[in-house]
Amino acid sequence: MKKCLLALCLLIARPVIAQDIVLTRNILDTLSSKTMWGRGYTNNGLAKAADFISTTFQAYGLKPLDGTSFKQPFSFPVNTFPGSMNLKINGKALVPGKDFIVMPQSIGKTASGKLEQKDSTVFVAANEGFVVLLKDKLTWSVSTQLADYTGIEVQKNAIGQPETIELDIAQHFITDFKADNVCALVKGTHKPDSLVVFTAHYDHLGGMGSNTYFPGANDNASGVSFLLSMAKHYAAHPPAYSMAFICFAGEEAGLLGSKYFTEHPPVELRKIRFLINLDMVGTGETGITVVNAPLHPREFTLLNTINDEHQYLAKINPRGKTANSDHYYFSEKGVPAFFIYTTGGIRAYHDVYDLPSTLPFTAYEDLFKLLTTFNQQLMK
The missing domain is CATH 3.40.630.10 (Zn peptidases)
Known part of the structure; x- marks a missing residue:
């Protein structure tokens, strides 16, 4: 009898816990x-x-x-990115969030150019004012400040050696x-x-x-x-x-x-x-x-x-x-x-x-x- 009562109590109690x-x-x-x-x-x-x-x-x-x-x-x-978010590297279109993120302090830009390698993970197009970083993991954040450049972080396994870039990024600082x-x-x-x-x-x-x-x-x-x-x-x-x-x-x-x-x-x-x-x-x-x-x-x-x-x-x-x-x-x-x-x-x-x-x-x-x-x- 005690076992039956215990089982009944557990059955009654479960929905209450599950509801939480x-x-x-x-x-x-x-x-x-x-x-x-x-x-x-x-x-x-x-x-x-x-x-x-x-x-x-x-x-x-x-x-x-x-x-x-x-x-x-x-x-x-706060700096925001409300509109276009398009990036191609070596002619390949990359997926926002999965293949790349824009650095949160970045200015918006529509441009293209050749990339110059600075080290194993950093590539720049100095005349166009943007930088590309290769990353093992993409981790985004929020910025309350605005930089004077456009920064892009790219998932390493999404591309080969970066050589050319095309981007169209809309940005608005509030x-x-x-x-x-x-x-x-x-x-x-x-x-x-x-x-x-x-x-x-x-x-x-x-x-x-x-x-x-x-x-x-x-x-x-x-x-x-x-x-x-x-x-x-x-x-x-x-x-x-x-x-x-x-x-x-x-x-x-x-x-x-x-x-x-x-x-x-x-x-x-x-x-x-x-x-x-x-x-x-x-x-x-x-x-x-x-x-x-x-x-x-x-x-x-x-x-x-x-x-x-x-x-x-x-x-x-x-x-x-x-x-x-x-x-x-x-x-x-x-x-x-x-x-x-x-x-x-x-x-x-x-x-x-x-x-x-x-x-x-x-x-x-x-x-x-x-x-x-x-x-x-x-x-x-």
């Missing part, structure tokens, strides 16, 4: 979709993502962090690009003036030309999906402390959204008991890494104690202070913070192969349990 995964994957697919266009700076991708997140917060029953609006607007300069941090709150039941905060950047690289976008599934649709699942959980089960959920823009451009937030905080930063930043949490075969672990030994020990007791994750790896995600400016302001990312699994990063279909979400359920238990212990 279904919810997360649906959000992940939406944020990584062509409609969002890489959550960047062309085709209104970033604004569409901000609207989706704020609408989701509202649907879950959260309130604006500042009491008025889910969105915190700010602006910054001096005052409008963006929003998206911020929401679940009010605490006993200590509403104390906050536990979850953050994740929702921006990615956007599009390169009119036909190529960077989905950014692991970086960082995974973190936003996890954060929104946490937001839904706490909206339905308000804890003692208030829970804030912040999705930042401008991370890929230099942590600009989190920097702006800490300089213009809608809540007093001293009221934050602890902050957990989530970035690239779509894997987890080998566990998680916790940045700032040595700065907060009590909280890091608590994480490990919970994990040792329940065996949620394979390993929790400590890492020191580093300015590699949105926790950084909070730490600089004296806010206790961890930055957590999962380890193992796929290696796609800042490329067109960071797709939702590649993410196993190996540690999703267990990381969710670990962090909710951690929050519970933290609030005692």
